Amino acid sequence: MNESVLEKVAQFPSSPGVYLMKDALGRVIYVGKAKDLRKRVLCYFQERPRASGSASASGGGDGGEVRMAAPRYDGRYQVKFLMAKVHDIDIIVTAHEREAFHLENTLIKKHAPRYNIQLKDDKSYLSIKLSMKDQVPRIYVTRRIVKDGALYFGPYSSAYACRKTVDFIERHFRLRTCSDHELSNRVRPCLQYQIGRCEAPCVGLIAAADYREQAQQVKLFLQGKNQDLIKRVEQQMQQEAGQEQFEKAARSRDLVMALRETLAQQSTAKHHWLDQDVIHYYREGERMTVCVVLIREGKVWDSRLYHLKGHQDDTEILESFLGQFYGEDRFIPDEILLPQGVPESDTLTGIFSEKRGKKTVLLVPQRGDRVDLLRLARSNAEQGFRQRQEKKEEISEILEKLQETLGLQNFPRRMECFDISNTQGEQSVGSLVSFLDGEADKSHYKRFKIKTVTGPDDFASMREVLKRRLSHIQAAEVPAKWEKPDLMVIDGGKGQLSAVQAIMEELNVTGIDLISLAKAREGEVGDKVFLPGRMNPVRFAKNSSLLHLLMQIRDEAHRFAITYHRKLRAKAFLPSA
Secondary structure, X not given: OXXXXXHHHHOOOOOOXXXXXXXXXOOEEEEEEEOOHHHHHHXXXXXXXXXXXXXXXXXXXXXXXXXXXXXXXXXXXXXXXXXXXXXXXXXXXXXXXXXXXXXXXXXXXXXXXXOOOOOOHHHHOEEEEEOOOOOOOEEEEXXXXXXXXXXXXXXXXXXXXXXXXHHHHHHHOOXXXXXXXXXXXXXXXXXXXXXXXXXXXXXXXOOHHHHHHHHHHHHHHHOOOHHHHHHHHHHHHHHHHHOOOHHHHHHHHHHHHHHHHHHHHOOEOOOOOOOEEEEEEEEEOOEEEEEEEEEEOOEEEEEEEXXXXXXXXXXXXXXXXXXXXXXXXXXXXXXXXXXXXXXOHHHHHHHHHHHHOOOXXXXXXXXXXXXXXXXXXXXXHHHHHHHHHHHHHHHHHHHHHHHHHHOOOOOOOEEEEEEEEEEOOEEEEEEEEEEEOOEEOHHHOEEEEOOOOOOOOHHHHHHHHHHHHHHOOOOOOOOHHHOOOOEEEEEOOHHHHHHHHHHHHHOOOOOOEEEEEEOOOOOOOOOEEEXXXXXXXXXOOOOOHHHHHHHHHHHHHHHHHHHHHHHHHHHHHOOOO
């Protein structure tokens, strides 16, 4: 045990706040919150209590002195692994528990600590953004959720469902999709107006009040409040008919019919027009899949799966999940149904109600139809867990077969691939993409501007990129983002492979498998793989899953390089006068 750390902890205040545990390299490996920082952190240092026979830590001494009770022993399974790596602990004191709750979530997102659960999938899903704070509100699809005053709906687990929803809005509500720059510079209506998908607010063909009303209707539609929306549109239709604006009234009538058709297609739950999120999980060991079923106005709206990993108790993981899931500007419903209670339920209820502007309750149903909803979420979580495990087992078999077929010394768990992109030597860039367990690991992607090469020399450019990448492996302490790969895949033939071999020998880098993947020439079937020390390439069947995986990482490296090159080229083509 690190005595200096224990002495530091003994000086912590008895205040609410957040503590950050760090390893020998200063990396944050765990973030936690506490009502009493000193008491909570000392729990990690307590030894397992003896069964009997020992004097009570809080008992009286010879002189009748009453001592303070020692902090309780933290017997969680992962604590022994965690504390073996902790070399320092820092704290941030907060004014109250709610502030500590928000700060904990912010720091988890910032540092991605190894021993905290991570909710990683929001970036990969699409959301619908409605910029209600703009003078002329706009709707469009985005993957980024930022605090800019706009309303975000989603994320949608299906990109098709998201874009279909936007298409419905464009056809029936006619909000603009153009950028602010296009809006301010347009002098005549665009094609969207011509095909009946926009009211052309850019050139004043619709009154500001009428356009704002359409935006409010879109807001109700995306919130799932279709009954309120239908009443609102029906009132508008009657008003338009009374003013003999029959074309507008007919359009409102068509919108009501479309909304009723949409309502008829939705599955119905039994809860009297409530907005609910139903959360349950399925767990085996340290792996857990959480399912969230979204119910809006009593109707099943969507469901999402989140795959987590952690040694913590179920209740602790569930509480951390709630904090991260509702940490963004996410819609908070009337009720959140849970399979069991969480320690800080009162704090969470207060935070959610404050963010929402009206009361939200956390419920643990014991009987009735709410229990049926929890069973539904549990069933979906188990099914999602099984499907993910089957996929992982399939990928593991593919990687084992790849190692066997190519005679690799390492199991290719982490693979890296490189590519070069330029236009006749101009704006030359390199890319590094990383695959972990057969899937893209974008946190390890890297981009390189070529600095030492002039002209279209791909060999020299690849040499520079490889030297810059491999130099990080030679460091005394290799940062996590530069960890050594098991296999390096080079796009090209024997020439590129030999060049990389020379670089590895020059830098004395060992323990990494190396292959190159060359595209098939005309008349050849399937791409071919070149190995060091072997004259003839290894050929796979055209539909081989092994070849498909290698082609996937090669194509991803090419895409990543091209994207960066185009970005630099576009920037160079548009210099300011």
